[in-house]
Amino acid sequence: MNTPLKKPKDFLKPLTLGTLSLPINIAYAPLAGCSDYPFRKMSNIYRPALFFCEMVKIDALVRNDKNTFRMLDYSHDMHPLGAQLCGSNPKIVGKAAKIIEELGFDVVDLNCGCPVDKVTKDGSGSGLLKTLPLIGELLSNIKAAVKIPITVKIRVGWDAEHIVADQVTRIAEEAGASAIFIHGRTREQAYRGEVDYSPIRQAVQAKKNILVFGNGDIFDSESAYRMFTETGADGILVARGTMGAPWIYEHIFRSFQEETTPPLDPLLLRETFLTHLSFIKEYQNKERAQIDLRKIGSWYLRDKPETKSLREQLGRLRSLEEMEELLHASLCL
C-alpha cells in the first residue's frame, strides 16, 4: 500500500535549536552583499523563524575591523538572528564565535558553502568540504567557546564525485551543532543545473539529533513543498527567494495552511519596495543609497514585462532624488 502524501501544512512545525525555540521551520539564509541591515529590517516585518547577517571573516572580526562590525548591526527587535563566520583557522574561530555571542546574536553559523575562489583558496567556505576533519575541529572549538546554538551551512560536496553531505551532518552532530543547512548543489556547480534533493535526503537519513534544513531553488510554495517531500528535512532555508520578496515566508506559510496560493497584491510590491528604500536611506549615506536602490530595484522589478521600461529608466538616472521621483510617479509598479 502506498503511504499517502503528507499535506503541506503537516510539514509546518516548531523546532528546538539548542537553547532556542523556533516557532516555525522556515528560515532566511545569509546573503553576502544583500542581507544587510535594511534587508533584515524588511525580513523582520514578516518574522521568519530565523534570519542571518551576511557572512563575516573570522580574522577581520578578531582584529576588530570596523566595517565587519557594521555588517553585524541589528536592532533590539531583530530576533532570532544568526551571524555566520567564514574562515578555516581553528586557533581563532572560538574567539570569533565568542565575539558573536557577546554581541547578542542568537545563533552562530560556520560557512562551508561559499564557492568564491577568493574564499576557498585558503581552505575556507566550500574549501572546507575537502578537509572534513577540520570542519569537526572548527565546530568543536566554537562549541567550547559559546553557549548559543551552533549551526553549519554547506553545499552537498566539492564536486559530483565527492558528495559529503551525510558525512558532514554526522561530523557536525558529533561536534555539538544543533542544525545543518544544506544547499543541494556542489561547489563545482555554482548555481548551474537544478538543485539535487538526494544528498539532502541522505543527510536526513544519516542524522540522529541534528536538525537538517534543505536549501536551494525555493522561490514559492510549490518549490518549498517539493523540498520537504523530496528530502524529509526538518526545515527549509530560503535565500534568493527572499530578494525582492521579504514576505516569502508568510506566503509559503499561508499557502501551506490554506492549500491554495494566495494571489500577490500588486500594491504590496509597491509598498514593500518603497519601505525598503526608506530603510536604506535611514541607514546608508547618499552615495551608497543610490547604489543600493539600483540593486533592490533589480530585485523588485525583475521578471515583469510591465516594469521593463522603469528598470531601464532607473538604470540611467544618476541622482537619488531623480530615482525616487520616478518611482513615486510611476504607476506601473
Ligand SMILES: Cc1cc2nc3c(=O)[nH]c(=O)nc-3n(C[C@H](O)[C@H](O)[C@H](O)COP(=O)(O)O)c2cc1C
Ligand atoms: C548574492 C548571494 C550571496 C550569498 N551569500 C552567502 C553567504 O554570505 N553565506 C552563505 O552561506 N551562503 C551565501 N549564499 C548562498 C545562499 O545562502 C544559498 O545557499 C544559495 O543561494 C542557494 O539557495 P537559493 O536557491 O534559495 O538561493 C549566497 C548566495 C547569493 C546568490
